[in-house]
Amino acid sequence: MVPKWMTALSATLETYPESKTYALATIGENSPRVRHIVHRSFISPNGNVPLLISTTDIRSPKVSQIIPHRGQSHNAEIVWWIQEPNEQYRITGRVYILPISGHPLHSQFPAQRLAPKERENGDAAAWWEIQRIDTFDNKMGGALRASFCRPTPGSELPGGYESGREWPDTLPQSTEAERGSVDEKNVWTALNNFALMVLEPVSVDRIELSAVPNRRTCWMLAGHGVWTERILVP
Amino acid sequence: MVPKWMTALSATLETYPESKTYALATIGENSPRVRHIVHRSFISPNGNVPLLISTTDIRSPKVSQIIPHRGQSHNAEIVWWIQEPNEQYRITGRVYILPISGHPLHSQFPAQRLAPKERENGDAAAWWEIQRIDTFDNKMGGALRASFCRPTPGSELPGGYESGREWPDTLPQSTEAERGSVDEKNVWTALNNFALMVLEPVSVDRIELSAVPNRRTCWMLAGHGVWTERILVP
Numbered sequence: 001m002v003p004k005w006m007t008a009l010s011a012t013l014e015t016y017p018e019s020k021t022y023a024l025a026t027i028g029e030n031s032p033r034v035r036h037i038v039h040r041s042f043i044s045p046n047g048n049v050p051l052l053i054s055t056t057d058i059r060s061p062k063v064s065q066i067i068p069h070r071g072q073s074h075n076a077e078i079v080w081w082i083q084e085p086n087e088q089y090r091i092t093g094r095v096y097i098l099p100i101s102g103h104p105l106h107s108q109f110p111a112q113r114l115a116p117k118e119r120e121n122g123d124a125a126a127w128w129e130i131q132r133i134d135t136f137d138n139k140m141g142g143a144l145r146a147s148f149c150r151p152t153p154g155s156e157l158p159g160g161y162e163s164g165r166e167w168p169d170t171l172p173q174s175t176e177a178e179r180g181s182v183d184e185k186n187v188w189t190a191l192n193n194f195a196l197m198v199l200e201p202v203s204v205d206r207i208e209l210s211a212v213p214n215r216r217t218c219w220m221l222a223g224h225g226v227w228t229e230r231i232l233v234p
Numbered sequence: 235m236v237p238k239w240m241t242a243l244s245a246t247l248e249t250y251p252e253s254k255t256y257a258l259a260t261i262g263e264n265s266p267r268v269r270h271i272v273h274r275s276f277i278s279p280n281g282n283v284p285l286l287i288s289t290t291d292i293r294s295p296k297v298s299q300i301i302p303h304r305g306q307s308h309n310a311e312i313v314w315w316i317q318e319p320n321e322q323y324r325i326t327g328r329v330y331i332l333p334i335s336g337h338p339l340h341s342q343f344p345a346q347r348l349a350p351k352e353r354e355n356g357d358a359a360a361w362w363e364i365q366r367i368d369t370f371d372n373k374m375g376g377a378l379r380a381s382f383c384r385p386t387p388g389s390e391l392p393g394g395y396e397s398g399r400e401w402p403d404t405l406p407q408s409t410e411a412e413r414g415s416v417d418e419k420n421v422w423t424a425l426n427n428f429a430l431m432v433l434e435p436v437s438v439d440r441i442e443l444s445a446v447p448n449r450r451t452c453w454m455l456a457g458h459g460v461w462t463e464r465i466l467v468p
Contacts, residue, residue, distance in 0.1 A: 026266050031308045032266055033311055074265045074266070088269070088270055151467045161449045164468075231395060233387050
């Protein structure tokens with residue numbers, strides 16, 4: 001069953017489709033870190049816990065800021081501010097990173113638990129690799145695909161801003177690159193660096209600031225995939 | 235001297251004055267927490283380290299999520315996404331809470347260090363109380379002032395959404411409330427709950443995604459209030 005918060009969020013996003021960025025907070029070296037990222041899609045392999053899919057460069061500093069710390073109950077919280085209807089969604093949960101198979105972090109991704117129930121172990125990894133390639137090909141534009149061929153994000157750029165002119169500025173989909181071309185080589189480089197970020201929510205806090213009086217509703221995932229609802233003081 | 239990042243941010247905000255919310259990330263119970271808040275003003279008591287001023291209800295759960303943890307180098311990071319020019323500012327630093335004098339947390343606010351240099355101890359506290367009242371009176375509207383009279387934010391609302399109709403929906407400035415009126419009583423209640431959040435930045439990371447090639451610049455506060463600049467891979 002689709003959770004009530006998901007029905008509300010989907011309806012809002014349908015009305016305001018340009019609201020596709022949210023802030024992702026994690027902890028790095030014992031300090032809070034936050035950055036805006038772009039929402040790519042929802043995937044609901046098992047119905048009642050929709051997963052939020054975004055992307056990252058596996059070389060990005062944020063990857064080490066996502067690995068769970070000892071004793072930490074959740075490793076991520078996002079806040080999605082949708083300006084026009086004046087609504088805020090805070091979604092708390094765990095973020096998992098899905099890099100290319102063979103990367104040291106690949107084995108930490110709980111592919112089977114997060115894949116559709118009927119999938120067996122090897123099958124689940126393949127199912128997730130299809131989601132990764134599909135996101136690269138169909139949920140992002142050519143300029144963004146090309147950005148995964150840059151030097152390590154956040155590293156020093158000794159040549160200054162203009163040295164970025166040497167980077168490829170667009171890339172085709174993985175299926176469209178001509179065999180043996182520079183594009184094909186760059187697509188492989190990009191796919192090596194490209195990773196999914198998968199947020200598995202455990203609680204959602206919605207504030208509606210256009211409503212008079214303001215409304216605040218909190219949902220928490222109880223056992224068996226059931227979401228409990230509470231009405232709170234905004 | 236005004237730091238270069240501040241000149242850039244001010245120019246962007248002047249062009250896009252509606253971009254006045256940012257996400258504030260902190261750590262609560264060993265987990266990342268984040269929420270959107272509204273920027274109220276910059277205060278630069280000592281020139282080269284502009285402070286970012288926002289507000290909170292002192293009863294809000296975020297207050298306990300702001301108190302620094304042992305071994306933590308910074309207790310807050312904000313990310314300010316300015317949609318139209320496609321620019322992101324990440325500002326890392328320390329957040330301090332300034333409640334009404336007499337509140338247990340009041341003594342933790344480093345009033346003297348953050349006040350203009352020439353102020354003496356008692357003077358510095360008075361200087362900051364003026365900033366607090368000025369923000370309440372002049373940087374917020376009547377509906378927002380009234381929100382500080384609600385029951386504790388985040389607490390359960392057993393009567394449901396409609397019970398919010400009993401809360402005052404607007405409040406005058408503190409100087410405008412009629413002596414002995416309900417408004418005056420409510421202004422005092424609101425001012426008791428109203429606190430400033432003061433962010434003292436130590437580093438700023440700016441990404442310009444409209445520029446071709448994209449640009450990323452990082453400034454860090456070195457000794458003696460000097461900001462060092464580095465150009466990074468976006």
